[in-house]
Amino acid sequence: MTAAAEFIGIRQTFGDFTAVDDLNLSVEQGKITTLLGPSGCGKTTTLRMLAGYTTPTSGTIRIAGKDATRLPPEKRNLGMVFQSYALFPHMTVADNVGYGLKLRRVPADERRRRVTETLDLVGLGHLAGQRPKKLSGGQQQRVALARAIAIRPSLLLLDEPLSNLDARLRVQMRAELRRIQAETGLTVVLVTHDQDEALEMSDAMVLMRAGRIVQSGAPSEVFPRPANRFVAEFLGYENFVELEGRLLTVRPEHLEIRTGDTSDDPSPDGSGLALPATVTGIAYRGVDRHIALTATVSGDRTVPLVAALRADESGPDPRPGDTVTVVARPDRVVELAD
Numbered sequence: 118m119t120a121a122a123e124f125i126g127i128r129q130t131f132g133d134f135t136a137v138d139d140l141n142l143s144v145e146q147g148k149i150t151t152l153l154g155p156s157g158c159g160k161t162t163t164l165r166m167l168a169g170y171t172t173p174t175s176g177t178i179r180i181a182g183k184d185a186t187r188l189p190p191e192k193r194n195l196g197m198v199f200q201s202y203a204l205f206p207h208m209t210v211a212d213n214v215g216y217g218l219k220l221r222r223v224p225a226d227e228r229r230r231r232v233t234e235t236l237d238l239v240g241l242g243h244l245a246g247q248r249p250k251k252l253s254g255g256q257q258q259r260v261a262l263a264r265a266i267a268i269r270p271s272l273l274l275l276d277e278p279l280s281n282l283d284a285r286l287r288v289q290m291r292a293e294l295r296r297i298q299a300e301t302g303l304t305v306v307l308v309t310h311d312q313d314e315a316l317e318m319s320d321a322m323v324l325m326r327a328g329r330i331v332q333s334g335a336p337s338e339v340f341p342r343p344a345n346r347f348v349a350e351f352l353g354y355e356n357f358v359e360l361e362g363r364l365l366t367v368r369p370e371h372l373e374i375r376t377g378d379t380s381d382d383p384s385p386d387g388s389g390l391a392l393p394a395t396v397t398g399i400a401y402r403g404v405d406r407h408i409a410l411t412a413t414v415s416g417d418r419t420v421p422l423v424a425a426l427r428a429d430e431s432g433p434d435p436r437p438g439d440t441v442t443v444v445a446r447p448d449r450v451v452e453l454a455d
Contacts, residue, residue, distance in 0.1 A: 119182040121146045121272055121304040122167055127176035129162055129328075136162040138328040140176070144272070148320035149298055149305040153312065155351070159328040160308045164274055167306065169193050181271060193272075196265030200277040202257050204249040210260050211236065211245040217268040235267040238297060255286045262294070266301065273298075275307045279314065291317050312352050316340060324348055345454045354451075356422045358390065358414060364453045365390065371449035372424035374408060374433045375442045390445040394422065396435045404428055408435055412443050 120143045127140040137159040144150045152160035165171040166178060169190035178186045185193055196217075204213050215232045223231070236242045239259040249257055258278060265273055275294075279287045295318055298305055309315055315322045316336045323333040332344040343349035346357065346364065354366045367390065374396075398409035408424040422443055426432070435441055 118146055120144055120179070121181065122306070123177075123179040124163070124167075125177040125179070127163075127166065127173045127178065129159075129166060129171065130174045136328055137166070137173070140328075140330065142323060142330065142333070144304065144306060145321065146304050147302050149295075149307060149318055151307045151309060151315040151319040151322045152325060153309055153315040153322055153351075154325035155310060158325040160310075160325050161276060162328075163325075164276055164306060164308050167272070168195055168197055168274055194268070194270055195272045195274055196268055196270035197274040198258075198261045198265050198276065198278045200280055202261040202281075204257060204260055204264075206249055208248075209245065210241060210247050210249070210252070213249065213260055214263045214267050217264060221268065231267050231269075235263045238266070238300065239263045239293075254282050255290060258282065258290060259293075262297070266297070266303070271304070273303045273305045275305060277308055277310070279309075279311075287311075287314070294318065316352075324351065342451060343453065349451070349453060356420075357453075358392070358412075358420055358422075360390075360414060364455065366451050366453055367445045367449050369407065369423045369425035370405070371445055372422065373444040373446075374410075374424055374426065374435055375444055376433055376435075376439070389447040390443065390450055392422075392443045394441055394443045396437050396439045396441060398437060399435070401428070410441070410443060 122144040124140045124142040127137055128135070129137040140163065152163055154160050162171060166173050169188060172187060177184060180193060205216065208216070211232050214235055215228050218228045218231060233242065236245055239262055241256060241259050241263065244252065244256065249260065252260065279290050282290060291314060307318060319336050321333065322336055322339055324331050326347055332339055332348050340352055343352055343354065349366045354368055356367050356369065356372065358365045392412040392414060394410040394412035396408060397411055400407040405425045405427050408426060410422045410424065411419050412422050413419055424443065433441070
């Protein structure tokens with residue numbers, strides 16, 4: 118199957134600054150591909166090059182197998198939703214959704230049918246006659262999404278589309294976007310700095326740093342096996358231990374705290390972790406307790422660690438000052454490249 122889009126040897130510079138460097142990426146048809154990374158990593162520049170708003174300094178961009186490197190935006194048949202939504206305040210919801218169709222000179226009857234169909238898809242058919250200022254943030258986001266979908270784009274590009282919503286609404290809209298993508302079969306490229314958003318919504322996630330891809334793959338492949346410390350930290354790993362020339366990491370929820378006899382604990386010889394530690398603090402977080410510890414490595418060297426213990430489970434009840442053993446099973450320990 119032909120890729121929905123391809124970046125081949127893409128480089129983008131602005132003066133002396135290199136925003137994207139030697140980018141090679143294939144976007145699969147009918148999937149959600151997420152560009153993930155901190156501010157300044159090159160993800161938005163990559164999306165803008167795909168949209169045609171920025172021309173790469175070198176390299177080739179293909180859309181549906183055809184060279185689109187210098188094709189103007191209006192000839193790429195792409196839908197785009199920005200962080201700001203960019204709705205026309207003087208137009209009704211229906212007119213906003215139909216705007217792109219009108220520009221494409223779609224006949225009025227067909228335009229009305231597609232607007233109605235698309236508004237029903239995003240659950241806003243009852244608000245067709247309203248103005249954007251009377252809508253909530255989540256409803257405005259759906260209008261922007263409907264406008265992008267109505268033109269039946271070959272690719273839907275989303276640039277931090279949920280960042281202006283509150284936390285509860287963001288979670289709801291993730292599920293809604295996933296549902297709409299599944300129902301329409303759209304190919305989506307999503308830019309985000311939110312690792313939870315990327316993990317929940319992506320078929321493929323692409324982590325970027327300083328204009329380069331540092332790791333890519335399905336969330337179920339990337340999350341349990343981060344390639345290096347940068348990826349691990351970005352995905353929420355908090356514990357890092359240098360042991361016998363190796364850099365190891367383990368998530369807080371995968372650390373166990375044991376007291377008493379620890380003779381059956383995994384050894385720190387490559388098969389797992391078992392480190393003496395002192396409890397330094399406890400934070401109750403509703404579903405779990407975060408236990409802050411100072412662990413001893415190789416005799417006198419210490420490292421800070423965090424363990425997450427479920428609040429509803431029986432077991433150790435550590436207190437600040439307690440001496441314990443911090444344990445991680447072999448399958449929970451990840452060795453990092455750097």
